[in-house]
Amino acid sequence: MRHENVDEKELEHGKRGEEDKEAMAMNLGEVLKDAESEGKENHLPVFEVNREEGVVRVVVGKDVPHPNTLEHRIAWIEVFGIKKGGEVVCIGRGAFAAGYTSPDVSFRVPVTEFKAFCALSYCNIHGLWQNCIEV
Numbered sequence: 852m853r854h855e856n857v858d859e860k861e862l863e864h865g866k867r868g869e870e871d872k873e874a875m876a877m878n879l880g881e882v883l884k885d886a887e888s889e890g891k892e893n894h895l896p897v898f899e900v901n902r903e904e905g906v907v908r909v910v911v912g913k914d915v916p917h918p919n920t921l922e923h924r925i926a927w928i929e930v931f932g933i934k935k936g937g938e939v940v941c942i943g944r945g946a947f948a949a950g951y952t953s954p955d956v957s958f959r960v961p962v963t964e965f966k967a968f969c970a971l972s973y974c975n976i977h978g979l980w981q982n983c984i985e986v
């Protein structure tokens with residue numbers, strides 16, 4: 852991926868600046884936060900799995916609600932299932948209207964086909980958070 856700070860000469864000659872090389876060496880795992888990063892606000896996507904009813908629910912801030920304003924909010928939650936053979940399935944995504952919709956999503960899922968579920972949540976101030984649960 853090209854960055855806006857790469858000038859036209861670098862693009863023409865296929866050269867990359869030092870900043871661009873550093874950016875390319877990063878991977879998403881370096882910026883994902885987990886339970887160890889939690890502060891006074893809750894950001895972690897927390898699971899409730901009902902095997903009998905086949906429902907996977909993911910909530911951010913169930914006990915201590917996260918701010919829900921245009922300036923500071925959980926914008927979305929995305930849920931993935933890890934099948935018993937290791938395949939990753941994107942179960943679904945909830946995108947929330949600031950001030951109106953709480954970060955709380957549920958999906959009907961054949962739970963027994965999966966060995967784990969993982970979720971990402973995105974706070975527009977505090978970044979990307981991850982959590983997984985084995986089932």
Ligand SMILES: [Fe+2]
Binds near residue numbers: 894924975977
């Ligand atoms: Fe936040």
